[in-house]
Amino acid sequence: MSERDPDRAVSQTVRAQLALRDLILSGRLRPGERISELGAVETTGVSRTPVRMALVRLEEEGLLEAIPSGGFMVKAFSERDILDSIELRGALEGLAARFAAERGVSARDLEPLKESLAELDQLVTQDPVSEEVFSSYVTMNARFHALLTELSRSAPLIRQIDRASALPFASPSGFVMAQSVLPEAHQILIIGQDHHRIVVDAIENREGARAEAVMREHARLAARNLRLALRNRTHLDLLPALALIRAPVAE
Incomplete structure (x- = not known):
């Protein structure tokens, strides 16, 4: 792996994170809607590893909730x-x-x-x-x-x-x-x-x-x-x- 690869991975993660966050906050992804890793790859055009990291970050932000069977769900808030x-x-x-x-x-x-x-x-x-x-x-x-x-x-x-x-x-x-x-x-x-x-x-x-x-x-x-x-x-x-x-x- 070249020295630039880690930076590129971070950039791709941020790109996926911002794209998915925009879909949630713009209302295009609804509360309770499931987001699979593969679906997020297709939506963002980013490879699986950065997408996986982006989904975890959005879970940490509180916008997504992990599903026990796999994948994530858009969270609703009180x-x-x-x-x-x-x-x-x-x-x-x-x-x-x-x-x-x-x-x-x-x-x-x-x-x-x-x-x-x-x-x-x-x-x-x-x-x-x-x-x-x-x-x-x-x-x-x-x-x-x-x-x-x-x-x-x-x-x-x-x-x-x-x-x-x-x-x-x-x-x-x-x-x-x-x-x-x-x-x-x-x-x-x-x-x-x-x-x-x-x-x-x-x-x-x-x-x-x-x-x-x-x-x-x-x-x-x-x-x-x-x-x-x-x-x-x-x-x-x-x-x-x-x-x-x-x-x-x-x-």
């Missing part, structure tokens, strides 16, 4: 599953903000986060907020959260945040697009941006407890968005993955 994942991500991001505040961040290192904050400010001041603006917000918001996490200067914590954010619907922008058509949309963006502003101020002033509390509360906006999205399932085109969430059983 509202509680997702709320717990959001809470976990918020706790970890809160710890990252606390580390950044207590360990100290230079003005130079804080500048990219402030620039990201200013870019988000320009978006959220628009009213009404278009679907295109929400789409841009998703990208900018992800960058803000990534920059904040990096300021913790804790490689183990960053790895855990990445893992938590990969859980179904747990990322900082998991429900933003579904939120975009709701009457409360602009209000929630303004609240979220205020959280961003406060956490930057807390980090700059080395207020660790304040920074942590704000980020934990900030994550709960995603929980609010989840409830709004589930109440308004008429806009499944904006978040087809909502089909993976089991409707609550009527009492």
